[in-house]
Amino acid sequence: xxxxxxxxxLALGTTAAQAQxxxxxxxxxxxxxxxxxxxxxxxxxxxxxxxxxxTTVYFGSESVILxxxxxxxLAAQAAWLRRHPEIVVRIEGYGDTGxxxxxxxxxxARRAExxxxxxxxxxxxxxxxxxxxxxxxxxGLGRTVTVLVR
Amino acid sequence: xxxxxxxxxxxxxxxxxxxxxxxxTVIAVPPLTSPDGGNRGNEMLAVGxxxxxxxxxxLRQTAELMPLQPNRDDYYSxxxxxxxxxxxxxxxxxxxxxxxxxxxxxDGRLTVGCYVYDVEKGRELARKGFVIAPTDWRRAAHKCSGxxxxxxxxxxxxxxxxxxxxxxxxxxxARTKRIAVMDSDGxxxxxxxxxxxxxxxxxxxxxxxxxxxxxxxxGKPNVRIVDLGSKQERPLIxxxxxxxxxxxxxxxxxxxxxxxxxxxxxxxxxxxxxxxPQRLTTAPGVDTDPSFxxxxxxxxxESDRxxxxxxxxxxxxxxxxxxxxxxxxxxxxxxxxxxxxxxxFTQRSTAxxxxxxxxxxxxxxxxxxxxxxxxxxxxxxxxxxxxxxRADVAGRSGLYRVALEGSEPRPVTLPQSGSDPDWSxxxx
Numbered sequence: 001x002x003x004x005x006x007x008x009x010l011a012l013g014t015t016a017a018q019a020q021x022x023x024x025x026x027x028x029x030x031x032x033x034x035x036x037x038x039x040x041x042x043x044x045x046x047x048x049x050x051x052x053x054x055t056t057v058y059f060g061s062e063s064v065i066l067x068x069x070x071x072x073x074l075a076a077q078a079a080w081l082r083r084h085p086e087i088v089v090r091i092e093g094y095g096d097t098g099x100x101x102x103x104x105x106x107x108x109a110r111r112a113e114x115x116x117x118x119x120x121x122x123x124x125x126x127x128x129x130x131x132x133x134x135x136x137x138x139x140g141l142g143r144t145v146t147v148l149v150r
Numbered sequence: 151x152x153x154x155x156x157x158x159x160x161x162x163x164x165x166x167x168x169x170x171x172x173x174x175t176v177i178a179v180p181p182l183t184s185p186d187g188g189n190r191g192n193e194m195l196a197v198g199x200x201x202x203x204x205x206x207x208x209l210r211q212t213a214e215l216m217p218l219q220p221n222r223d224d225y226y227s228x229x230x231x232x233x234x235x236x237x238x239x240x241x242x243x244x245x246x247x248x249x250x251x252x253x254x255x256x257d258g259r260l261t262v263g264c265y266v267y268d269v270e271k272g273r274e275l276a277r278k279g280f281v282i283a284p285t286d287w288r289r290a291a292h293k294c295s296g297x298x299x300x301x302x303x304x305x306x307x308x309x310x311x312x313x314x315x316x317x318x319x320x321x322x323x324a325r326t327k328r329i330a331v332m333d334s335d336g337x338x339x340x341x342x343x344x345x346x347x348x349x350x351x352x353x354x355x356x357x358x359x360x361x362x363x364x365x366x367x368x369g370k371p372n373v374r375i376v377d378l379g380s381k382q383e384r385p386l387i388x389x390x391x392x393x394x395x396x397x398x399x400x401x402x403x404x405x406x407x408x409x410x411x412x413x414x415x416x417x418x419x420x421x422x423x424x425x426x427p428q429r430l431t432t433a434p435g436v437d438t439d440p441s442f443x444x445x446x447x448x449x450x451x452e453s454d455r456x457x458x459x460x461x462x463x464x465x466x467x468x469x470x471x472x473x474x475x476x477x478x479x480x481x482x483x484x485x486x487x488x489x490x491x492x493x494x495f496t497q498r499s500t501a502x503x504x505x506x507x508x509x510x511x512x513x514x515x516x517x518x519x520x521x522x523x524x525x526x527x528x529x530x531x532x533x534x535x536x537x538x539x540r541a542d543v544a545g546r547s548g549l550y551r552v553a554l555e556g557s558e559p560r561p562v563t564l565p566q567s568g569s570d571p572d573w574s575x576x577x578x
Binding site: 064098099100101102103105106107109110113114117131132133135137 | 410570
């Protein structure tokens with residue numbers, strides 16, 4: 001079976017993070033005592049990627065079902081998120097570029113939602129994970145899901 | 151002599167290219183005249199000549215009509231507008247005739263009169279008058295073209311209509327996608343959204359004063375309504391959920407759309423001015439791209455509830471859902487034709503994406519394009535041709551028109567790349 005991908009990346013702050021601006025330092029939202037020391041967003045992303053076994057989760061082509069490798073990555077991400085309860089993430093789903101506009105949008109949303117459901121199953125609070133879909137609006141990232149730390 | 155020969159030559163060529171297509175009806179377009187005298191009369195004759203040329207240009211774009219080249223020397227006197235010399239036009243091969251007049255009014259506006267005749271039978275087919283601001287002469291000419299087209303073919307004309315689409319510029323991170331609207335002949339092109347957020351799938355209200363579209367302004371896709379005059383915007387419904395695929399009901403009072411709830415996309419309906427959405431589908435998976443039948447009684451949509459994307463029809467209250475596509479491949483983005491006869495769709499297979507049509511009962515399916523990068527079909531108000539999006543080998547997207555009879559798709563001239571077209575109905 002052909003594999004497609006969900007990427008998981010990180011960003012910090014709120015709107016600045018979505019704009020992919022490099023932030024030298026961050027002031028985390030105060031939630032819990034074990035806030036990370038001031039870090040760059042890239043450092044946090046790198047840590048997330050390294051400790052989660054990658055930022056990418058793979059799906060079967062046209063599929064929204066999480067396979068075993070996908071669940072392994074998500075479990076590692078869940079472990080990281082449990083250590084960083086102050087970090088809010090957003091999962092961004094991508095559809096297949098060969099799909100039609102609206103179906104791709106829905107499939108991206110379903111993939112993101114499946115990933116979110118699994119994180120919630122592993123005990124991550126619902127408020128810590130949101131979802132969106134880019135459908136096929138970012139062709140270079142087709143068939144991926146990106147998680148933004150916000 | 152040349153101007154007599156040219157139309158016949160063109161008909162002959164069209165006949166070779168599309169043998170099964172009936173020959174076009176030759177129509178004479180004597181210049182619009184004016185009852186006014188003096189300088190005022192000359193001004194009106196000038197407006198009339200501009201309108202005449204636009205009518206000829208409109209009719210030349212159709213497959214059904216072939217206008218004779220207009221000649222300024224063929225001006226009628228005002229009384230002759232209602233009593234044209236049929237024998238003269240018969241001898242030139244014309245089977246129909248459209249002409250009229252432009253008259254100035256004391257309030258500064260203009261009266262434009264339009265008359266359509268059957269030249270062979272020597273009788274009037276239709277007449278219509280419009281009172282307009284002098285700057286609106288183009289609309290009056292389009293109305294006149296529509297009157298002639300409808301009188302001769304029986305189908306609504308496409309001339310005084312609008313096209314909305316997504317204008318695309320730049321690549322990668324710098325790419326912008328914003329809503330643009332233009333007249334169907336390409337004039338009055340204007341941008342509706344600013345381009346700071348991705349905009350998708352504009353769908354014009356029946357009166358084309360507003361449109362619904364999908365905006366990423368809030369970070370996730372959401373249906374918004376924008377007024378084309380003021381460009382004021384509002385969300386369709388106050389929700390944090392992903393919503394998309396909006397389309398107006400034929401009377402403009404309601405909007406059907408898709409909304410995500412968890413991993414499930416269902417179809418909802420809500421008043422065009424807001425209110426509480428009512429859920430029409432409940433199947434797990436993706437139900438999307440709903441489109442009303444022209445009488446508002448039924449809705450066609452796509453669903454992957456059976457394992458692959460297929461077309462379904464249901465009553466407008468959500469009852470009686472049944473699948474209509476069974477020929478293999480995946481079916482998406484259906485739109486019901488304005489005359490109710492057909493449903494146009496995108497078919498997806500390993501060979502790519504193509505545009506086809508199918509009867510609402512699932513019969514008569516056939517493909518209109520070869521793909522491989524076609525999608526987003528939208529009916530012309532005449533129900534005789536389809537506007538769609540085609541990606542070229544470089545991935546750039548443009549808009550094309552294809553006739554229902556089957557023909558080589560013709561590109562639509564745009565200022566930049568375009569996608570997600572939507573063709574309005576005929577406006578009163």
